[in-house]
Amino acid sequence: MKIGLDIMGGDHAPAEAIKGVQSYFEQMPDAPVHVLLIGDPDAAAPYLPLIEKYSHRYTFVEAREVIGMHEHPTKALKEKPGSSIAVGFGMMQKGMADAFISAGNTGAMLVGAMYSVKAIEGVLRPTIAAPIPRIDGKFSCLLDAGINADCKPEHMVQFAQLGSIYSHHVLGVESPKVGLMNIGEEEGKGNILAQATYPLLKEASGINFAGNIEGRDVFYDKVDVIVCEGFVGNVIIKMAESVYDILKVQRGVQDDFLDTFNFETYGGTPVLGINSPVIIGHGISHAPAFCNMIQLASKFIETDLIGMFKKHFKQA
């Protein structure tokens, strides 16, 4: 399988991206993965010696333009066809890459995912899923993590289905429990959206609905898949990040659980519900994050997650 990696994306590009590839090759000596390093050869040059001995496991794809973190996504993708993100999506369209990873401009990644890769037939709104650390040492998956800010109940049901299939096949959870983020425990609680979503989740196919959860349950093992609309999801994730940033980074608090909040090492957030695997990394991604993202992408392909999604939404 061929995995495209934008080495120009993120605050620490291209050094950390290439170091991440190095880690991946070291950790997975026999993986049938060929990495396509997409980026500026001059910027990459100082770091390429790190992966010199794995030259048979990667191909360098030249892309001399870069879409900056604050550029307008649609405009930038149009005006910079030679950018690493545009080249990456182009390679997927031509069947030259089976997945694409970038820690670059999130908006541009989403535009590419929606308009170049496109939604799977039957999926109303593709979504992004974020890992949430839990006190039992595992991770829940929260979706939508911030791209769908005004949702209808039927979108929420699809988030639950996409999240359950992802959690089962990629994260290996047997029968993932789905929780609806709400502001009360009983059915009938919450805002209009939550009230309307609850009965639909009870009836929905292919999910194991466990009822409402509240803000206080986020870090517990009550559920494996947390369903919420993107506004709330985004607030939750950014608050969790700041807890780590304040307590660990700024104040030096030593705690094993707090350490699992380190978003710099995460494997990025996958876009779920589109026709190819696309993974969006955090701007602050370091080498472990890039390594994890390659692993996540290979798992997407290996488990035929996209095929599972297609099957589910064709039947539905």
Added chain:
Amino acid sequence: MKIGLDIMGGDHAPAEAIKGVQSYFEQMPDAPVHVLLIGDPDAAAPYLPLIEKYSHRYTFVEAREVIGMHEHPTKALKEKPGSSIAVGFGMMQKGMADAFISAGNTGAMLVGAMYSVKAIEGVLRPTIAAPIPRIDGKFSCLLDAGINADCKPEHMVQFAQLGSIYSHHVLGVESPKVGLMNIGEEEGKGNILAQATYPLLKEASGINFAGNIEGRDVFYDKVDVIVCEGFVGNVIIKMAESVYDILKVQRGVQDDFLDTFNFETYGGTPVLGINSPVIIGHGISHAPAFCNMIQLASKFIETDLIGMFKKHFKQA
């Protein structure tokens, strides 16, 4: 001034309520505050010796019924006119109490606040404000904290105004900065509600609007008043509580900032926008929380906060 206190409300009633009164009397030897202890004299008897020497500073008001934490609010208030909560609101209606405090059934407190005390003329939706700890050692005030789950932009503007007046007069912040909780920094970001609220906040009278804030800014000193609809507000507060519960209570993490998350010692959440001061305590309130709530109520009265609200919304 006469402050009514429901001594039967909360998980540690009446012991902690009476201990809180004791602390208040000790700390404020000259405050012109007379406390009305409302509750069951038999339940209170073992603890009354604690405040024996302050007998001139309080009056015991018998209320032999109690509304349980899980009773239906409207039904319970109707069927238990002799309950401490019903008696408390009754005393306010008769002008026998200037404020009312309870850590009991939140729903019953809200029903009493809305239907017995009633909204100030011009206030569309009374709200509750929660204190949010900040890394600078101060507290922001977040509203709505969970009672208004489906809001319109004009409700959000009033939350900003109520919060600003409260922050200035009661919390002593000179020109409180107001932040709109959102999922992006620039104007135009967010869901439909946030997009429509932003321009109204820019134009609104009597507030110092500082723009959008995100989940990552909650614990910083970017703003003094955080405006959001109650669904998001409730998730934020319960998440913050669980961070304290997990890291401090369960895992014993020692950190000064984390200590400020101790919701057991907080002064409760005031209901803003109604005709009398009503403060709702957390079910887990301990003595310091009751002491703080009495202090908060006296500040409400002393600063004529209700008068300030009435003036603002009459002009508006």
